[in-house]
Amino acid sequence: MTGRQSFRGVLVDGLRVQFGAVEAVTGVDLSVEQGQSMALLGRNGAGKSTTMRVLAGVVPPTSGTALVGGYDVREAALEAKRVVGYCPDVGGLVPRATPWEHLQLSARLRDLADWEMRGRALLERFDLGDVAHRVTAGFSHGMSRRLSVVLAALHEPEVLLLDEPFDGVDPVGVEATFDVIEDARARGAAVLVSTHLRDLAVEVCSEVAVLRGGTRMATISSGFMAGDDGARAYRALLAG
Numbered sequence: 001m002t003g004r005q006s007f008r009g010v011l012v013d014g015l016r017v018q019f020g021a022v023e024a025v026t027g028v029d030l031s032v033e034q035g036q037s038m039a040l041l042g043r044n045g046a047g048k049s050t051t052m053r054v055l056a057g058v059v060p061p062t063s064g065t066a067l068v069g070g071y072d073v074r075e076a077a078l079e080a081k082r083v084v085g086y087c088p089d090v091g092g093l094v095p096r097a098t099p100w101e102h103l104q105l106s107a108r109l110r111d112l113a114d115w116e117m118r119g120r121a122l123l124e125r126f127d128l129g130d131v132a133h134r135v136t137a138g139f140s141h142g143m144s145r146r147l148s149v150v151l152a153a154l155h156e157p158e159v160l161l162l163d164e165p166f167d168g169v170d171p172v173g174v175e176a177t178f179d180v181i182e183d184a185r186a187r188g189a190a191v192l193v194s195t196h197l198r199d200l201a202v203e204v205c206s207e208v209a210v211l212r213g214g215t216r217m218a219t220i221s222s223g224f225m226a227g228d229d230g231a232r233a234y235r236a237l238l239a240g
């Protein structure tokens with residue numbers, strides 16, 4: 001499957017990922033259309049980040065299929081990486097580099113032209129304008145999260161993968177991340193967000209997939225996962 005498939009969103013079929021004796025993902029199927037956003041919810045260790053890492057091309061699938069923007073992550077690894085913008089759950093920043101240098105590096109790796117104005121606007125939107133030229137070593141957790149979202153969004157990717165983008169982030173950062181997700185959807189990107197924050201997930205995503213023990217338990221319209229009823233439904237899915 002080296003060519004480009006006609007389905008340009010996110011498609012995961014029968015995904016399994018094994019690390020030695022550990023089965024991190026034991027059967028995940030997902031489909032996110034272009035212009036749609038889906039949240040991945042589940043308890044610690046449910047397999048959310050591993051699924052995101054497979055889609056970002058960081059971890060190889062043991063078996064099953066994963067397509068991003070029409071490219072198979074295994075067969076067309078480079079093309080798949082090009083169409084993805086990925087905010088990892090941890091790490092990814094160079095302590096001795098400034099936010100502006102991170103943007104420069106990202107732009108150079110992706111051969112982006114005329115990115116400066118968009119980069120500056122994104123930093124301002126995420127309230128990082130004042131620290132654009134300060135090394136990230138001293139950044140708080142929330143500041144690092146915000147910069148990771150900026151880096152994922154800079155090249156206006158066809159597939160946006162955000163792993164725990166709201167973790168420890170203040171309301172300004174949450175609003176800015178909502179804007180990034182809405183902008184991505186509006187230009188036809190497929191968006192997948194892994195988070196523990198059900199209330200934010202249902203606010204910004206049209207569907208929610210719940211993982212448990214490495215398996216997808218259900219995919220539910222966000223409306224059914226909102227409020228107190230949604231909290232009960234979610235607890236029931238986690239308890240099985």
Ligand SMILES: Nc1ncnc2c1ncn2[C@@H]1O[C@H](COP(=O)(O)OP(=O)(O)OP(=O)(O)O)[C@@H](O)[C@H]1O
Nearest residue numbers: 019022023024042043044045046047048049050051
């Ligand atoms: N590199 C690895 N080596 C061994 N086991 C791993 C590795 N990465 C993940 N796992 C295991 O796979 C399982 C799924 O982990 P994963 O990080 O995908 O879960 P998660 O749903 O993202 O959890 P959290 O909400 O805590 O971030 C866990 O049991 C974890 O310990």
